[in-house]
Amino acid sequence: MTQEELLSRLSAQLPQLEKSAVGVKDYVTMRLKSASDLPVVAEILKNELGFDYFEIVSATDWLGPVKPEGYIRNPNPNVFLPEGATPQNMPGATPGVHYRPVFELLWVLANIKEKIRVFLRLEIPRDNAEAPSLTGLFKAADWQEREVFDLMGIRFAGHPNLIKILTPDFTVGHPLRKDYVHVKDKYDED
Amino acid sequence: MTASGSGQAPPPKKVIPDPVFNEKNGRLLKDTRYWPTEVWANPWASPAYRRGAMLLIGIIGAIFATGWMIGELAPLGDTLYQLIASVASAGGLPQTATEATWIMIKALIILHVVLINGLWAVWWERKISAHIQSRVGPTYAGGFHGWAQTILDGIKLLLKEDITPAVADKWVHALAPAIVVVPVIIAFAPVSFGSQLAAADIDVGVLYIFAFAGISVIGVVMGGWASGNKYSLLGGLRATAQLVSYELPRGFSVVPVIMFSGSLDLSVIAHAQAGYWLGFIPKWFIFYPLVGQLAFIIFLIASVAETNRTPFDIPEAESELVSGFHTEYSGMKWSMFFLTEYGYVLLACFLLATFFLGGGAAPLPGLEIIPSWIWMLGKAMAMMFVFLWVRWTFPRFRADQLMDFNWKFLLPWSFANIAFAAAALLYLS
């Protein structure tokens, strides 16, 4: 199955999807029109189109560039710069990029036999972020959704065991959010 | 000292290859490293291997020569006994004093057999395992192949802090190593180290040894339970199941030997194997067709299992139970467990040599000039090598597979072997 065939099949079979304006390079990227469509779409993809391999679930916080002061001591890792020099890669806003208070979720489903994969993306508001869980269809989603919940703070409705997985129990907040500020804990120096 | 310019060329200097630079980047590439791939492919091509083999042959020859010079030990023992008796009678002491002194001396010798065996076996195991694993093992301590390594380790263990966990049952925890180590020393009493060389000539020597060897498991269970550690507890429980089960095929595999020799006395069993078939095949039980080999294999496997060594080391499975029943032991208490393990290995080796390899009998006619205790020791050490070899070659069984192997394979075949032996005896008589 080539990418064009896949695109035509998807647009014929799944009206809930539309081609994403900005795609992931070299791959078919589709946008979900609403969060509630996801389980239906995933089920059709899995059972009818053979996309039975859950590759990743990821999320991007589009709030804007991160502020490193909150959690990183030396934002400039270039040790060869003299003292007091301007850091080379201090993140800053790029003109033209549409920063907005949303999370963009990304699912990658693969069809192993046809050697093709489809990228599904979905924008959800940043406040009270919640998306449907795919653990019922793919067991692989279990820990990956927990990871996204732990680091991004997106709740997956219907996940049987949505608890922290990577960060320690005492960590406050969700570190991969762009507005995360580290709260001092017992392991911090001074 | 020869004068300079006498025409003798100086030895060629060792050439160290130049470091090679990567021309493109001017980067130093460290590729002067030497991989001994040719040596690994054919070790005998290297002079070091040939030298080592010559040294080994020399050592074995020296041991035989020493034994030949010393001769049998039993007459020496008799002389010593006469000396004690004469001293006692000169001092006006009763006959019992002589006997008591003599028993004390024998007990001390047996004790030191177990202790020195610990030192020797640990060093040997390290060396053998190292060479099996393409390493060299201890090298520094003592100079010659690290011979002093275990002595220094023993000193280290004596000086180590003795830790008792807070949740441990202190008395049981302290008592367990003693209960483990005492039976192995006692069990050595009827072992004959050569002709007329047994501390106690017991008519039921085989039963005596098996009876005492079975006591140690109580100490293992005590240690596992008293440590207050879940891994230790699991190890102790596994040890019980395993040791109790393997007692059975171990005992039954010896029954054919007892049937052929007609005695439970180890010295009699060894003597029953004297002589040769056709003038050169020794009449050892291992050479009895089918019955002997089967009994030998079953006894060997069961002995490895009894000593908790690798294919059967589930009670102390390092990768599963950390160290099993001795996880929470340190210092000398810990080394007691190891002393016991090696003591049982040595006991099993002496039993194998006595039951199946003719005891102190020479393997070929004409070699009787070398005394029996050298042959006995040599056979036991050969068996110990088998133990180490097995230990460092095989993976570990799972607990239930180990039980299956025992109850479904070893035990039926040991029964069958008894039947074979009985049939053979009927046919021969």
Place this chain on the structure above:
Amino acid sequence: MTRTSPLAGVKTDTLFVNLGPQHPSTHGVLRVGLTIDGEVITKAVPDIGYLHRGTSKLAEVRGYHHCVVLTDRWDYVSAMPNNLVFCLAAEKLMGLKIPPRAKALRVLMCELNRIASHLLFFGTYGIDLGAFTPFLYAFREREMVLDLFEMCCGARLTYNYIRLGGVMVDVGDNWIAKTKEFIEYFKPRLDEYDTLLTYNPIFMVRTREVGKIAAEVAVNWGLSGPNLRGSGVNYDVRKADPYCGYEQYDFEVPLGKSGSCWDRYFCRVSEMRQSVRLCEQVLATLPPGEFMAMGVAKVPKPAAGEAYAHVEGARGDLGIYLVSDGQASPYRMHVRAPSFINLAILQEMLVGNKVSDVIAILGSIDIVLGEVDR
């Protein structure tokens, strides 16, 4: 006739055992909370995160060149594919063209590293099952691979060798000769391993019927690498989504049959043979030319966009999702860590097995905690 158990009426209790974080066989700082009934496991809860270093977060304030260093620390046993996958994703964002020699060197290094990683698995799996000797045999050969890496890039563990646009340095003739010597030496060693461990009866009886994963279950749990192929699913990123010119080399994808521990083990041992084949082919056809693309910026600022790249690492499908907003640092980096996803199946697989099998199953999944926790 109903038979009553002799233990009926005896009050029994389950035992909670903490397997890890400090345990000889968890291969790092994994903790598995086991509830056991006798020797049988009734519940298993893997607990990870002890080695979490937040590389995705760190990447957000580091330049693209600096991020390559971070990748070394995920799967520290085979760091070359980690370097490679980040570089592939970043190069997609930047639109860099990689010279053919650099591509071939990347393939060569990744395959050598796969050999080194699988050797470590082979050795430690033997230790897990109580056979200590294969470990040192495997390390003898692994040392030689690490020597090769040291000669090539100066590092033995965290290479940082594959860089944006190509590789760090070119290899010399001397290095190629040494690599050929290693390959010639290594081929007969694989047969030695088979006699030592693969076909050992005790080893087979320990692993053949243990930890079976059906093909559908493996796909559903998202397993990848030898864990998936051990169940008979033919999915190898090198074939399914070729990168770095893997399509021009001739190699097979070893598949297992029943998905047992032994099948996963055997897939890895067979993969070493295929890696040797690949190395030989690369060495025979190593194209001349540059080893680094021209025009790689010192501080790359790729145009805003997203890229996903994945490679077949030693442990499976290692993927990376990279978002750029035109700045000098990635805006978002998400890692699809194969060890992390492979480990998730543990909670389901362990139940009903014996304590000894926990070690056999955990070892056969072959995790690296640096990658699980990232």
